[in-house]
Amino acid sequence: MDRLQAMQAYVRVVEAGTFTKAADSLDLPKATVTRLIQTLETHLRTKLLNRTTRRVTVTPDGAAYYERATRLLGDLEELEGSMNQARMTPRGRIRVDVPGVVGREMIIPHLPDFYARYPDIQIEMGVSDRMVDLISDNIDCVIRGGELTDQSLVARRIGEFHFVTAATPEYLRRHGMPTHPLQLTQPPHRMVGYFSARSGKVMSDVFKRGDEVVEVVGNHVIAVNDANAYLNAGLAHLGVVQVTCFMAAPLLKSGGLVRLLEDWTVDAIPVYVVYPPNRHLSSKLRVFVDWVVELLGSQSTAGLKVRCALS
Structure with a gap:
């Protein structure tokens, strides 16, 4: 058994809530993800998940294993990043979701600046006003307007809309x-x-x-x-x-x-960049979040906080 792959598969199943969603996000066949979890449970000699036809739930042992596994995977990614100087040249894919107007009018026009700094980062950006589930949809971060109702999320206020x-x-x-x-x-x-x-x-x-x-x-x-x-x-x-x-x-x-x-x-409506508390803030995600804060912060100074004093 590839323990690392099994651990990654288990974490995604817990976060996605279903084997199908987890398999899609990992780009693996559902049967492979199922086999990895079964093999992992056999290896650990404990039941990690309760399965139903629609959703999986985590057992007490599974919850404890998930908390340790997410920390270990985060530490491993950080270690690999330090070995290949990822802090200097972040690379890889991130998935973000932004409101339509923010994406089209404020972020996408400025992305050439981001890629001039970080050419090895690939962004998959959902651009719409629909609300997404960061965990089950495997989203690294979102930009949201309005007061946040989910206090479990980590949020940085980056401006406000008048x-x-x-x-x-x-x-x-x-x-x-x-x-x-x-x-x-x-x-x-x-x-x-x-x-x-x-x-x-x-x-x-x-x-x-x-x-x-x-x-x-x-x-x-x-x-x-x-x-x-x-x-x-x-x-x-x-x-x-x-x-x-x-x-x-x-x-x-x-x-x-x-x-x-x-x-x-x-x-005015406050604007936040939001990410899950248990999602390791990798170097590639960190530089994107910092760039968004810098970008929208400067636009706030230039225009977002202006109260439209035009006739």
């Missing part, structure tokens, strides 16, 4: 200029809705002016769950939108959007 309320000149010609957020809840006004991919619920917008706070679920004819589709719906005159400042700035300058309700503000 928003502007806006609509197209054509929308305003058809429906008039709103003067209070509550007008957005009833005809003739309407907003473009944004719904959670997880719950399906259309999200509300909270407007503030001094001590006055108004929570609005806008009257809408369309709701989407992607930031670019959301902006495009606004540009198609389908409703008022809440747009991040860095997306709105060029449109406000060109006249494609007009700012509304300027005496009202909407809370």
Whole structure:
């Protein structure tokens, strides 16, 4: 038995929750992964996993073995990295997941700089607004906006998004200029809705002016769950939108959007880079995380924290 391969297979089965997902992430046949786990259990003379038709669960002995195995595999990767000067020339594949607008507008345009520094790193980047499971989907890190609900994850705050309320000149010609957020809840006004991919619920917008706070679920004819589709719906005159400042700035300058309700503000959304606590932060992942922090931190200084003071 290749103990190292068996240990790697076991760790992935535990993290993925199924033999099928683990086999896919390891690029091995499911039968091979099954055989490795069975051989490992025979070698250790203990049952590591309870198997059902849909999912596997970890036995008490299996949980203890998993904790030690992840540490050993992490130490081994660090040792190999020090032997081949990986800290100076990180190499290998990392899997990351980012919101669509962050990937398309903020990260991908700057990747040539990253590859100029680290030409031997291969990035597999999921670009969408859907929420992923870092462990079962075998994702090394994600960038997420909003307050984190899973306290088991490790997070570094890297900036924040500020928003502007806006609509197209054509929308305003058809429906008039709103003067209070509550007008957005009833005809003739309407907003473009944004719904959670997880719950399906259309999200509300909270407007503030001094001590006055108004929570609005806008009257809408369309709701989407992607930031670019959301902006495009606004540009198609389908409703008022809440747009991040860095997306709105060029449109406000060109006249494609007009700012509304300027005496009202909407809370900023914090932005984090997040990775699992039990995922060894290899040199290749560490330099990517540091680069993202540097990149988005500089963009925060330049634009993310600007409150869209454009007319």
